[in-house]
Amino acid sequence: MKDLNNHQYAVEIKDVWSYYHDVPALKEVNLDLQERTFLGIIGPNGGGKSTLLKVILGLIEPDRGDVRIFGKKPKEARKIVGYVPQHSASRLDFPINVWDVVMMGRIGKTSLFRKYNPNDRKVVKESLEKVKMYEYRDRHIAELSGGQRQRVFIARALASEPKLLLLDEPVAGIDTTMQKEFYEMLEELKSHITIIMATHDISAVSIYVDKVACLNQKLYYHGSKELKPEDLEEAYGCPVEMIAHGVPHRVLKAH
Amino acid sequence: MLDILQYTFMQNAIVAGLMASIACGIIGVYVVVRKIVFISGGIAHASFGGIGLGYYLGMNPLFSVLPFSLLSALVIGLANRRTNIAEDTVIGILWSVGMALGVLFIGLTPGYAPDLMTYLFGNILTVPINDIYLMLVIDILIIASVYLLYKEFMAISFDEEFAQVSGLPVEKLSLYMLCLIALTIIVMIRVVGLILVIALLTIPASLSREFTDKLDRMMMLAVIFGTVFTFIGLFLSYYLNIPSGATIILTMAAGYMLHSHSREKIKKPHKINDKILIESVRYQIL
Numbered sequence: 376m377k378d379l380n381n382h383q384y385a386v387e388i389k390d391v392w393s394y395y396h397d398v399p400a401l402k403e404v405n406l407d408l409q410e411r412t413f414l415g416i417i418g419p420n421g422g423g424k425s426t427l428l429k430v431i432l433g434l435i436e437p438d439r440g441d442v443r444i445f446g447k448k449p450k451e452a453r454k455i456v457g458y459v460p461q462h463s464a465s466r467l468d469f470p471i472n473v474w475d476v477v478m479m480g481r482i483g484k485t486s487l488f489r490k491y492n493p494n495d496r497k498v499v500k501e502s503l504e505k506v507k508m509y510e511y512r513d514r515h516i517a518e519l520s521g522g523q524r525q526r527v528f529i530a531r532a533l534a535s536e537p538k539l540l541l542l543d544e545p546v547a548g549i550d551t552t553m554q555k556e557f558y559e560m561l562e563e564l565k566s567h568i569t570i571i572m573a574t575h576d577i578s579a580v581s582i583y584v585d586k587v588a589c590l591n592q593k594l595y596y597h598g599s600k601e602l603k604p605e606d607l608e609e610a611y612g613c614p615v616e617m618i619a620h621g622v623p624h625r626v627l628k629a630h
Numbered sequence: 631m632l633d634i635l636q637y638t639f640m641q642n643a644i645v646a647g648l649m650a651s652i653a654c655g656i657i658g659v660y661v662v663v664r665k666i667v668f669i670s671g672g673i674a675h676a677s678f679g680g681i682g683l684g685y686y687l688g689m690n691p692l693f694s695v696l697p698f699s700l701l702s703a704l705v706i707g708l709a710n711r712r713t714n715i716a717e718d719t720v721i722g723i724l725w726s727v728g729m730a731l732g733v734l735f736i737g738l739t740p741g742y743a744p745d746l747m748t749y750l751f752g753n754i755l756t757v758p759i760n761d762i763y764l765m766l767v768i769d770i771l772i773i774a775s776v777y778l779l780y781k782e783f784m785a786i787s788f789d790e791e792f793a794q795v796s797g798l799p800v801e802k803l804s805l806y807m808l809c810l811i812a813l814t815i816i817v818m819i820r821v822v823g824l825i826l827v828i829a830l831l832t833i834p835a836s837l838s839r840e841f842t843d844k845l846d847r848m849m850m851l852a853v854i855f856g857t858v859f860t861f862i863g864l865f866l867s868y869y870l871n872i873p874s875g876a877t878i879i880l881t882m883a884a885g886y887m888l889h890s891h892s893r894e895k896i897k898k899p900h901k902i903n904d905k906i907l908i909e910s911v912r913y914q915i916l
Contacts, residue, residue, distance in 0.1 A: 454797060
């Protein structure tokens, strides 16, 4: 608390443990993340990436430990956190167009019973322009490609004007050219917001993010863009060559 | 034909049909898009306990069913959110327990239970004026709630997790929506009866989905469809002297099937989707 004024972390996680029934999902997780950093979290399936994001969002209460978002508890920080969930395309048959989906991002800023105001519409328009989807605003969400839809859900998160943006496997199901565009958009965003992205995509992580962490119940993080080979081997439970095949020098220090 | 409109019972029937169509058009849209038809059916059938209680206490069953169906809605909602019991199990238990209680109460009531069939299968031609006032109050409450909570209801229906993350009181809103469904069921008891309620909640709403991609327009269309079908069913049942609730349901079902049939006929030649194309190519090769 002593240096709260001049040096505040965007995310502070101290000794967090979380169990799913009796199985540990997170063990002794510690993380200090500075503002305006783009952190990539990699790790095997079932390694707890989604759980960690949900702990940061306050959707899951950790069994032990403490989480602070800009010095606040997760539930109190919800207004400054944007979230792009995994498989957010699961309700394609819902009668809603692009504009109304992004408008939903404003709901945390508008009190109960109130209608959206002109400023809300302005922010929604800007968010859609940022992801280059404004011209699709009247389309039904089922009429978009997977990549376009993902950008709409990012616009929804941006519309809440977050200081911290959480992305859960954002490129799953998006083709490679779209992925590149998508990462370039995130690179632009990180100039003014903090981003945490959980992903399988090790090669993208190596190119676009500032910091890398590896999660398999335990979080391996050294505040840098490189991971130690032995950490990765422990997390994935197999030799590094198999994990980082093709791009070892970007994620890993030359060894 | 218009001379039958002079009769009070017919005027009441028309007003009751309109009230029911408004309630089920608006709330039915949420039931359909949230895919909670089975939950609504559970609340409706469990409400039979309230009908039985009304007979037992010697009061208007429509008033004793009110707390009963609201309680069923809250029990289903809370059990789904706060326990690990599977949703369909909770519904199944409540569904049958409510009905069993109703049968028990009626069995304990001395003598014969008059008009029991009316509550189970509806009779729009015998709606008393007091019940119409109750329906009116419920309709006003439903319209006001949906007007004021439109964006919140849309958010929890489309993406509950995002609504939670945005700081909305998701559990309270969901429970409130279930209570509105319970109230809608009460409005419809006199028109189509507890057993047939699900049809009125689902058919107009899902038919309206075929014509629009917007939630509010769906509601308006569903109200119109509901009203038209209810009136057609009402007049058919009057002139053919057949049960009104069943006639209304069958009219709706016929309208729905007619639409799906005509859609198949019109759309197919124009819209060849990839799957069909691939299939036909495959057949040609073979």
